[in-house]
Amino acid sequence: MREATDADLPRFSQMTQRTNQFNVSTIRRTEAEIRALLTEGQTDTRCWVTEVRDRFGDYGIVGAALTRRPHGSDTVVLDTFLISCRVLGRGVEHAVLSRLGAAAREDGARFLETTYRPTAKNEPMRAYLESVAAEHAVAREDGSVLYRMPVAHAAAIAFRVEESLPHEPGSGARDPLGVPGDPERLATLAELAEREPDVEALDARVRRTGPGPRSTAVAAPVSSDMTAASSPPRTPSASSLGSVRTLVQEVFARTLSRPHFPADATFEQLRLTSLDIVNLTVALEKRLGRELPTTLLFEHRDLEGLARTLAGAPEEGETQELVNAAEAADTTHLTVAAPSRAPVGEPVAVVGLAGRYPGAATVDELWDLLAEGRCAVRKLSEERWDHSRYLDPEGGPETTYSAWAALLDDVDRFDAQFFGIAPREAEMMDPQQRLFLEVAHEAVQDAGHTRASLGPDVGVYVGVMANDYAALSRAAAVTGDSPFPYAENYQIANRVSYFFDFAGPSMAVDTACSASAVALHLACEAIRRGEVTAALAGGVNLVLHPARHIQYAQMGMLSRGGVCRPFGEGADGFVMGEGVGAVLLKPLSRALADGDHVHGVIKGSWTNSGGRTSGFTVPNPQAQAELVARALSAADVDPRTVSYLEAHGSGTELGDPIEIRGLTTAFGTDGADHAHGWCAIGSVKSAIGHLEPAAGIAGLTKVLLQLRHRRLVPTLHADTLNPRIDFDHTPFRVHRELSEWHRPEGPEGPGPLRAGVSSFGAGGVNAHLVVEEAPERHTAPSTTHDQPELIVLSAADAERLRTYARRLQAHVSTGGAASHGSRTSPTPCASAANHCRTGRRSWRAAERS
Template sequence: MMEKKIAIIGMACRFPGGVEGPDDFWQLLCDERDAVTAIPPDRFGTSFYQHPSKREPGKSYTFAAGVVDDVAGFDADFFGISPREAAQMDPQQRLLLELAWEAFEDAGVRPASMRGRDCGVFVGVAGMDYGNRNMDDMNTIDPYSATGNTLSIASNRVSYLFDLRGPSMSVDTACSSSLVALHQAVRALQSGETAMALAGGVNLLLHPFGFVSFSKASMLSPRGRCRAFDATGDGYVRAEGGAFVLLKPLDQALADGDTIHAVIAGSGVNSDGHSHGGINVPAAATQADLLRAVYRRAGIDPRTLAYLEAHGTGTAVGDPIEARALIDAVSGGRPKSDPLLIGSVKTNIGHLETASGMAGLLKAVLCLKHRAVPRSLHFDTPNPGIDFEGGRLRVVDRFTPLARGDAPLTIGINSFGFGGTNAHVVVTEAAAPTPVAQPAARIDAPLPPLVLTARSPAALAAVAARHLARLQSGADWAALAAAAARRRQWLEHRAV
């Protein structure tokens, strides 16, 4: 019996490279940009903790990272939060509130209309950098410190602020957290436990602990570049950001006339168990088992995949193991003339750790929407530990349009946690809506009004600036005006 399909009806993201939404993200990918820079020196005094040798106690040999702009910025009043409480809130919680609002609006849902609705919240989150910083000075702890720095509240606060009555949970399986959270959301929707769901992940780099710890384990790239599946791959690059998708059962989304970005055709999770080499060494056999199970339950022949967004961290150990699993379960049976296209968004923005699965998912959805896959960066010399030709694998080394066929395009997304929890999701393109005949537009017809709204004059100016930038980059005025009228919550300050 095939699994009940789930529609992605809303998306929001904040990624390195100034990415503030899916359109920005696609542009970054198409521009083939590497957004990795470094942790700003003033964030936690990186110069004090940096040393070229991994053997130096308390030091990291790199602070290369994909960073987001203005991690401290937050309009607390917009969400009805006092300045005192906001100061104690982990910026990850603040970012999730912003992304939830944006995901609702992207779906054409006014956030206020969600009050009391049956909507779940599932968040992949593990980092406690902000709380660790605050514990350096116990005198700063106040009544808001516990709720501000507890992982469970990351999801619960979204449910509270928007008054969402479905399941609310935070998930920590390390790097696979956000795809595991998505899988939990899918299962809740399939079982009828909730009618809608927000699923996502968040990761902000606010403390040196992770850098120092991963440096000691030689997990980070000394050169600060993610070279997935390349012979020179020498480790991963940490990154930060977050994303939410809004989900609804496909049949309900179609009945409601929702815009459907893509369809989740299947998902699954398993564990490596007692793998050889240690708890943080992946296992090809169990990764392959998961892939087979997901495609079997989805009723999809994996040989029909148009593309697979790999975990692809650029590590000497992990990349060949993942490739072995792909060959065994997905690509090995393909004809030589039609290898499986693979790539990794981590080559563009770094590894968002707990939110990395969301970055891979959004890239996959955008590839479906645009029927093309942008180049996977830093792939020059194939990793000799991977049998690309015999295994029918090909890293996307140039912008590649996806062939149109009779069946909807299908893309898989891998995400693996360093403790052995593996996740895989399959997405297909949404069926094109039936065109509705429209009267011919008059050439001299006036443009519709573009109504902007915000909570303060300063916020209104920022909204206007964002819309101006989109218009200057070629966005359609009428489409923006329609979206603003239908989707945005009406707030105190408005401009036309």
């Protein structure tokens, strides 16, 4: 923090105009007004600015303060105090107030005071001031609160990790950790609290006059010459576990500024943030003198587990230097217990495929977009909401710093009459219901089936998460501007079951971003268990309300530049995307017997949860590894026969390395030098954004299209790879160009094309599918290339009939998706003719042509 220069005043003024900042009041000042205050003769007025920089970059000026001290007064008045929310929770606000207190003390003042004036948005400032100066607060009748602090109190304010936790809104709770006090007494209280978990017993101990026995909590020694930035590597004399524990405790104590914590503290109890984990990893590297995996702390729950990994297992007793043990830590890898081999179930065939994705109204258009390396991300406009109302590139509260998304077109359009739904009822339906119903119908059509041919024993499984339409419509319904909506997520699946008269399970699945992949797994398992004869499965996601966009920005999850960079350098988050996709599934044996076209085969699948990690949204690489290993086992597939992996790949700096870590372990090649690059890897999110609950079906659709065309499409924005991932020691190579997908060579010749599809959800719900190309059918090649075909077309009305005829013409003239490049399939025209005669509902003649 420093006094503002003349060049800083425009920025200072600009910040006062933003009333949604972390501020004490809504006082706005122009540059001219600020200059006038600074030259006023009756008051000593100063402007202060705060700049922040860390290992991730320079944030520039993020704080502004204006102090006034009338001549002869013993009080410095802080009438402007605001900080950008980008840097809150790291102690910046504490450092600023402490520095202002120190400056006031140096000038001979006795008090530093500020008046908090409540607004609809500045409650966080009130909570902060209560945490550091509650005992000096005086409430006023107009709702404002005067905080009049002795300068010594203000100068002593210091940040503690616990203060970064959010307060319960409206609770009025005060955090005593921010209030300076007797350090010895606070340390004793902390030790007692750690030793005595029972609240009543602790209260009795605190009220005793004599000191209780000292706790066993760690008082980690910190060397006076040790700093997080400049200390040279230090090498203890032996690699004993005790020495490693001490080193780890020292690093944690110093880096977190917490000299006291229990020896058995878990990372969750320490409430480590992603920034803490990065800083701790860097500090451990400095102390050990070598590089450590960036995923190291994500792989452990507590200090003990971390220390054991770093200690390793010395080759000759316990006489190695600790630094040598640390070198072993770099090659320490996750282990997955070989799962017991369950009987291999029936493979599941994908016989119908449909979808709508950003920049692609059909799956064929999606292939064109992916094959051409195009990106469907665009700036948000007023087509959904006035995004400018919520956009703040600096990321204040209740705003988003991102202006980007990958959206569907025409989400408000729906052919209600086709589905027998009254227009008024259709208006009340969540567009996600309408879109999934249309795409489910298209998937059934793509399979050449009808309601009659499928029968009633069909399940419907839909991955869905958000309910934006309900949020919009309910607010309008309360004011009488709209009817109450049909917008519950369960209705998405039930609409499909109702329309087709399916009697199998009908369920909406919400596991966040893995929802559609989990839905696919549930559908496959139901088929394998014989619960259903077929299943429709997929997912849908629409972004109809700004709340999620703002929420994700507040969590720092969105890419600032609108570019999702899976496995690429500069990855800084994902771009929100929309999409809807569905597949029709049948047992492979039944599909082959019925003559269905098979887009691909789901050989096996698995789901699991990450369990307890160091934070609710922190991924677990061990769980991810076990997930993929179990899916491969369920499919009875050797990982070395998998030649493509469609990754979750959301383009985050630490999430992508964790995923590669888990995959490498699951493939059984962790640390193997000979394992480099035999499996291509990519992520559809680079082109169409993160579709959240529809991400899994999008990934599967991409794999099925690659199988159809026998080509691999590029992953975008990864020209330079993420430096945190050492791909040279993994079996994976990021696929960055359009190329042929060749069958892998095996002992008995080329094997089938196989792929994995991963999808991970917040809170740790994971899913993985193992997919294989359809088995070859040895039928005689068609000899009817020049023969005429009778194509029967029918539709509900003339307009629909013409539309369908145009689509059919384009399909046949481009070679047809029905043949999918197979040498033994019928010609596109013959296939289309058969499909139209047997696989479509008949309508009363509307027009003849």
